[in-house]
Amino acid sequence: MRVVVAGGAGFLGSHLCDRLLGEGEEVVCVDNFLTGRRSNVEHLLDRPGFDLIEQDVSEQVAVPGAVDAILQFASPASPLDYARYPIETLKAGAHGTLNTLDLARSKGARFLLASTSEVYGDPLVHPQEESYWGHVNPIGPRSMYDEAKRYAEALTTAYRNRHGIDTAIIRIFNTYGPRMRTDDGRAIPAFVSQALRGEPVTVAGDGMQTRSVCYVDDLVEGILRMLRSGLPGPVNLGNPHEMTIIDTARLVVELVGAEVPITFMPRPGDDPMVRRPDITRARQQLDWEPTIEVRDGLLRTIEWFAAELAARPVAGAGTATPGA
């Protein structure tokens, strides 16, 4: 199978490239390095079956040769990143999804959209199941991301119904692991890099808001099962183990073994109060559920960040804005 991974030099995309190549698939990574890094895929450049194309999918997607599947992961994903790049985020969800769907149509490929739990907004239903339509502020500080993904889901559905494209939609809940940027602003990379640097760990609000965090290897397994299933979705993929942000911060500090205080800062606007996936559909249809305990996932993440910070000690401020 020859798979195009749009956004393949990002956090999730690069893990997908690794895993697909490891399973003998060919991979074309398409990325413009807006929020990703060439270093995430540098180790793959000499691997047979791997191609890297530097391209902005919002402008065009040109991939020569046969393509069997397209994974549309190209979009800023952290609240800091999409606030920094609001128009680029809307264009990635709209034009980038349109261009990758057109590529799927011209190649006869299966298309998988990386949507997000953010389509549920600040949810009034808990836990969130796929039938919930969401509670989203269309002009709020997260609207460029939430609405871009909602539009991308609608476009994917229209291409399926109108053009008969074989499409899949996954709604990814907060995922963490190696290769997140220390400065991307999401809670776990921020807490880990602060604790490793011996700085105070900054929690938004009183830290009583909840998140359910999934280790990247579990998520990648779920994505590949969805890709190979032929199912349309949407399917929630995430870890239903819910924790408050303050408990997550305390656990990171404990696992790092740091003697640092936890400090508080104002919560960003429209920050969801609760977040937990109902993964009944993924369990039933994909026979999938996360297997990696949060302590194990955090230890692997801390180990990677420690090496990263030793190699690049000045990169990123690590301010916490939990979300994404």
Ligand SMILES: NC(=O)c1ccc[n+]([C@@H]2O[C@H](COP(=O)([O-])OP(=O)(O)OC[C@H]3O[C@@H](n4cnc5c(N)ncnc54)[C@H](O)[C@@H]3O)[C@@H](O)[C@H]2O)c1
């Ligand atoms: N990580 C999570 O917890 C999470 C949760 C929900 C959804 N997602 C979705 O998964 C995808 C990947 O997220 P991530 O966490 O790996 O973020 P990331 O920022 O690390 O990766 C996104 C990648 O897309 C690239 N990109 C952005 N705009 C592009 C464009 N116009 N053309 C080409 N490349 C472009 C970036 O350079 C980057 O490499 C995103 O679509 C995101 O919405 C992630």
